[in-house]
Amino acid sequence: MSHSLIEGIRMPDGHYADGTWELRVLVTDLEQELIMRVTGELHVGGLMLRLVEKLEVKRDWSDHALWWDRKNVWLLKTHWTLDKYGVQADAGLSFTPQHKLLRLQLPNHKHVR
Amino acid sequence: LDAQPYCELHYHARRGSLCAGCQKPITGRCISAMGHKFHPEHFTCAFCTKQLNKGTFKEQNDKPYCHPCFVKLFG
8 A cells, every 4th residue: 555655754743644634623512622633534423423532521412513614514414524525624613512592583572582 | 149248339240230331230120232231321322322222222332322323423
């Protein structure tokens, strides 16, 4: 494999040139930013799994999804890879609940929820 | 056990009937899965923490997942 060719080459940040890169993910509930080392072939679901395993906080994450701030999109197709979504190292994702509180003013000027 | 006295915790530890979720003795209903025993309420999906039923969970890296979460994470 071509892997052996690039083995031993180090990037300026000290990591081997193995096709991985760092992705910043903000976990909004915990106000914690995680740096994940990923490849473009990683699935969105796999990234969520690794986030939750890294956090080691046992709770209901089922409503959480990855939000791409700059592009204003949810990464909901969890079988898609980061490459397919076009997510690169500068993306800056948020791991955040999909259902949020909304204050709605009705035509009679009353507010609900 | 073996005509020896044990406290409750070590009795269950020797018998292998401690819950792998909370490490406390299981006296009532018990779920055996992935080589461990669990209180039914402590056998939960590793992603959404909802209670799992034996036979309807999926295992990945020694962790149980409910079907929707499994599809989401590994599908």
